[in-house]
Amino acid sequence: MSDLEPKPTKKPKIPRQKMPEQDPIQRAHNFYEVALGYENDLALLEASRCLQCKKPSCMKGCPVEVDIPDFIQLVKSGDLMGAAWKIKEKNSLPRIAGRVCPQESQCESKCVVGAKGKGEPCAIGRLERYVADYAATHDDGKRPELPKPTGLKVGVVGSGPAGLTLAGALIKKGVGVTVFEALHELGGVLVYGIPEFRLPKAIVRSEVDELRKLGVEFKTNWVIGRIETVDDLLEKRKYDGVFIGSGAGAPLFLKIPGENLNGVYSANEFLTRANLMKAYMFPQADTPVAKGRRVVVFGGGNVAMDSARTALRLGAEEVTIVYRRTMDELPARTEEVHHAIEEGVKFQLLNSPTEIVGNDSGWAIAVNLQKMQLGEPDASGRRRPVAIPGDTAQIECDTIIVAIGNGANPLVPTSTKNLETNKWGNIVADLETGTTSRDRVWAGGDIVTGAATVILAMGAGRKAALAMLNTFGIS
Amino acid sequence: MFEILEKERIGPGVNRAVISAPEIAAAHRPGQFIILRTHKDGERIPLTVADKDTEKGTITLVWQEVGATTYYMSTMCIGEKFQDICGPLGKPTHIENFGTVVGVGGGIGVAPLYPITKGLHDAGNHMVSIIGARTEGLLIMTEDIRKVSDELIISTDDGSFGVHGFVTQVLQGLIDKGTKIDLVVAIGPVPMMKAVCNVTRKASLPTVVSLNPIMVDGTGMCGACRVEVAGKTLFGCVDGPEFDGLQVDFDLLMKRLAMYKGPELIALNNFRETPRGCQCTFPGGA
Numbered sequence: 001m002s003d004l005e006p007k008p009t010k011k012p013k014i015p016r017q018k019m020p021e022q023d024p025i026q027r028a029h030n031f032y033e034v035a036l037g038y039e040n041d042l043a044l045l046e047a048s049r050c051l052q053c054k055k056p057s058c059m060k061g062c063p064v065e066v067d068i069p070d071f072i073q074l075v076k077s078g079d080l081m082g083a084a085w086k087i088k089e090k091n092s093l094p095r096i097a098g099r100v101c102p103q104e105s106q107c108e109s110k111c112v113v114g115a116k117g118k119g120e121p122c123a124i125g126r127l128e129r130y131v132a133d134y135a136a137t138h139d140d141g142k143r144p145e146l147p148k149p150t151g152l153k154v155g156v157v158g159s160g161p162a163g164l165t166l167a168g169a170l171i172k173k174g175v176g177v178t179v180f181e182a183l184h185e186l187g188g189v190l191v192y193g194i195p196e197f198r199l200p201k202a203i204v205r206s207e208v209d210e211l212r213k214l215g216v217e218f219k220t221n222w223v224i225g226r227i228e229t230v231d232d233l234l235e236k237r238k239y240d241g242v243f244i245g246s247g248a249g250a251p252l253f254l255k256i257p258g259e260n261l262n263g264v265y266s267a268n269e270f271l272t273r274a275n276l277m278k279a280y281m282f283p284q285a286d287t288p289v290a291k292g293r294r295v296v297v298f299g300g301g302n303v304a305m306d307s308a309r310t311a312l313r314l315g316a317e318e319v320t321i322v323y324r325r326t327m328d329e330l331p332a333r334t335e336e337v338h339h340a341i342e343e344g345v346k347f348q349l350l351n352s353p354t355e356i357v358g359n360d361s362g363w364a365i366a367v368n369l370q371k372m373q374l375g376e377p378d379a380s381g382r383r384r385p386v387a388i389p390g391d392t393a394q395i396e397c398d399t400i401i402v403a404i405g406n407g408a409n410p411l412v413p414t415s416t417k418n419l420e421t422n423k424w425g426n427i428v429a430d431l432e433t434g435t436t437s438r439d440r441v442w443a444g445g446d447i448v449t450g451a452a453t454v455i456l457a458m459g460a461g462r463k464a465a466l467a468m469l470n471t472f473g474i475s
Numbered sequence: 476m477f478e479i480l481e482k483e484r485i486g487p488g489v490n491r492a493v494i495s496a497p498e499i500a501a502a503h504r505p506g507q508f509i510i511l512r513t514h515k516d517g518e519r520i521p522l523t524v525a526d527k528d529t530e531k532g533t534i535t536l537v538w539q540e541v542g543a544t545t546y547y548m549s550t551m552c553i554g555e556k557f558q559d560i561c562g563p564l565g566k567p568t569h570i571e572n573f574g575t576v577v578g579v580g581g582g583i584g585v586a587p588l589y590p591i592t593k594g595l596h597d598a599g600n601h602m603v604s605i606i607g608a609r610t611e612g613l614l615i616m617t618e619d620i621r622k623v624s625d626e627l628i629i630s631t632d633d634g635s636f637g638v639h640g641f642v643t644q645v646l647q648g649l650i651d652k653g654t655k656i657d658l659v660v661a662i663g664p665v666p667m668m669k670a671v672c673n674v675t676r677k678a679s680l681p682t683v684v685s686l687n688p689i690m691v692d693g694t695g696m697c698g699a700c701r702v703e704v705a706g707k708t709l710f711g712c713v714d715g716p717e718f719d720g721l722q723v724d725f726d727l728l729m730k731r732l733a734m735y736k737g738p739e740l741i742a743l744n745n746f747r748e749t750p751r752g753c754q755c756t757f758p759g760g761a
Contacts, residue, residue, distance in 0.1 A: 182561065182692070182694045182696075183561075183692060183694075184512060184519075184558070184559040184561065192692075192696070220559070221559050221560065221561035221562075222561075223561065223562075223564065223694055226502070226507075226562070226563055226564055226694075227498060227499065227502045227562070227563060228502070249692075249694070249695065249696035250695050250696065251696070251697065251698040253698070253708065255708075259708070260701050260703060260708060260727055260731070262730060262731060262733075262734040263734075265698075265699075266697060266698035266699075268696055268697045268698060269691060269697035269698050269699045272691050272692060272696070272697050273691060277518060277519070277691065278516060281516070282738065282741075282742070283543075283738075283741050283742045283744075283745035284516065284745070285516040285517075285518075286516060286517050286518040286543050286544060286742050286746075287518040287519070287691075288735050288738030288739070288741075288742065290734075361730065361733075362727070362730030362731070362733075409694065409695050409696060409713075410695065410713065411694060411695060411713060
């Protein structure tokens with residue numbers, strides 16, 4: 001290097017690479033995926049931002065403990081298939097996790113690159129998605145060698161994120177797995193609840209197929225609690241263990257007047273019709289859904305955002321989210337709120353619905369609202385909304401979606417002998433191991449914790465799998 | 476799985492099929508239903524199991540042509556398979572020896588009433604069955620019902636067969652005669668069930684009805700099948716389908732059943748324009 005050339009000082013700082021997205025105006029009218037994923041050069045650039053920490057704190061933020069620095073190192077070295085298998089050692093559903101995990105509050109919140117406001121964290125989630133998509137589209141047919149079958153077998157109730165994760169973890173240790181699903185399609189909330197534009201069904205199918213290739217058996221249209229019970233699985237089918245991952249599938253309603261009027265949906269029903277039953281293709285697909293002109297959504301979580309954005313895509317002229325706190329307390333992911341705003345969803349904050357008004361033929365025509373203000377923090381740590389007496393409003397609408405959460409579905413808990421449940425009907429289980437009051441019965445995910453996130457359910461599935469393996473004496 | 480083994484037309488727009496579904500046949504109890512899809516873009520519709528044969532591993536379904544799905548089912552032939560049948564779903568009928576039970580069935584409602592009548596008869600009840608329809612040609616499964624009843628009264632609105640009048644009039648007649656009735660089970664069109672309950676309420680007779688709200692998943696997940704019973708919102712699929720008829724808000728049920736009238740017509744027209752499945756029989760044909 002001659003003296004004439006400037007001396008290189010610090011490495012130039014590479015910014016966090018944005019993921020290309022569909023234009024908001026365009027995407028608000030289609031069901032194609034919003035986020036388009038990294039191209040190769042963007043992924044390499046982003047991977048180069050990882051510091052390869054000796055004591056990686058990012059992994060502590062991951063409920064399934066993916067070896068994050070190791071997989072990113074493999075991306076840097078160009079071994080994308082290797083990177084994919086590195087992720088899959090811990091996470092059997094990386095194409096899903098890369099899309100719907102709240103990375104900003106998990107792995108990425110602990111990333112050193114982003115610590116103490118020095119910069120933005122490495123986009124671990126986007127890299128995971130890139131690697132997993134690459135592996136799925138460049139499948140070389142090679143699979144890691146599985147251990148010899150142990151002869152043990154486990155029944156899994158529910159094919160949602162908890163059940164699928166557990167199935168993946170067990171089959172890789174030589175334990176036979178049969179997954180029982182009530183619906184006709186596999187994936188649970190991933191296929192009925194999360195819209196196509198956020199998680200295409202083809203992605204879920206490819207992850208399920210991957211598990212099938214590893215040897216997991218699936219039975220659809222199989223409602224445990226009706227056609228067979230958990231006790232039947234243990235006694236008649238002679239399973240060595242049963243995992244209950246039946247989810248929080250029982251929609252909650254506000255118990256306000258007018259809630260059973262036509263045009264009022266639970267988010268579960270609205271999303272199931274739109275997603276799973278493909279109502280957006282009606283009448284090419286047979287299932288209809290009310291295509292509201294003016295739609296009101298109650299709630300502030302991811303499900304409320306999904307419902308509002310789905311309503312827009314079905315052709316609504318105006319979609320309003322009614323939430324009783326402020327923007328700062330919205331439980332939804334920042335990215336989803338941001339996407340909803342970009343697409344034109346309106347927010348009526350500090351308002352709480354008090355009544356749904358109907359016409360003579362039984363259809364909803366308006367919602368009465370009570371204005372709120374924030375008071376002292378409640379048990380959840382969030383400031384409690386308090387009614388401002390006399391301050392009310394009304395919104396005209398034709399479709400209402402109630403997205404205020406789900407309770408425990410009673411079918412499995414009430415049909416299983418001596419299975420302890422709490423006052424909300426959730427199964428009582430150890431959060432670290434999934435063990436329940438019944439020998440050889442484990443449980444995890446929303447049926448234990450109440451409605452939570454996909455990745456927490458995956459974490460619960462993984463922990464229960466490790467606990468089962470431990471019980472079976474397999475390391 | 477789910478192959479159609481037998482199929483016949485048993486009334487105008489009414490068909491009966493025997494379908495291979497061994498696991499469902501084994502688990503099914505009277506009062507329970509299934510949810511089926513005809514094809515991969517079909518909708519999920521609930522139908523009560525009209526009969527079963529656990530040895531042969533079959534279930535029997537009876538349906539009336541109403542919308543795209545039920546018309547499509549009518550065009551499906553022996554040997555064709557349903558995409559999915561999920562079941563059994565719902566709570567089984569509470570069966571015990573009540574004493575004298577009057578079963579009231581109207582129109583297509585006779586099909587779901589049959590296994591319940593059979594179950595109650597087997598449990599030692601004195602079964603009085605009242606079967607009605609608008610006209611003689613619309614009466615179904617009368618011989619099936621006769622075999623499991625101690626008494627059978629048939630009525631038609633137009634008097635073309637049996638007693639001239641409504642099933643409610645026949646029931647009222649039994650009550651007026653002083654017949655000792657311990658339980659009434661009524662299944663049929665919602666207005667009929669409502670009318671039956673108006674009769675039994677006055678006579679303070681416990682009455683069970685089997686409701687048919689619109690459903691999607693049928694496992695308590697979606698809440699489409701909300702019904703109000705004694706002022707409380709319940710789910711037809713997991714809390715029912717049977718409820719205390721004296722407490723049901725039938726007017727709400729009727730309104731909710733009408734929710735998709737418009738789209739149902741669009742779907743039916745679409746089906747007629749783009750027929751699918753086996754084409755050897757046509758909707759509306761003999």
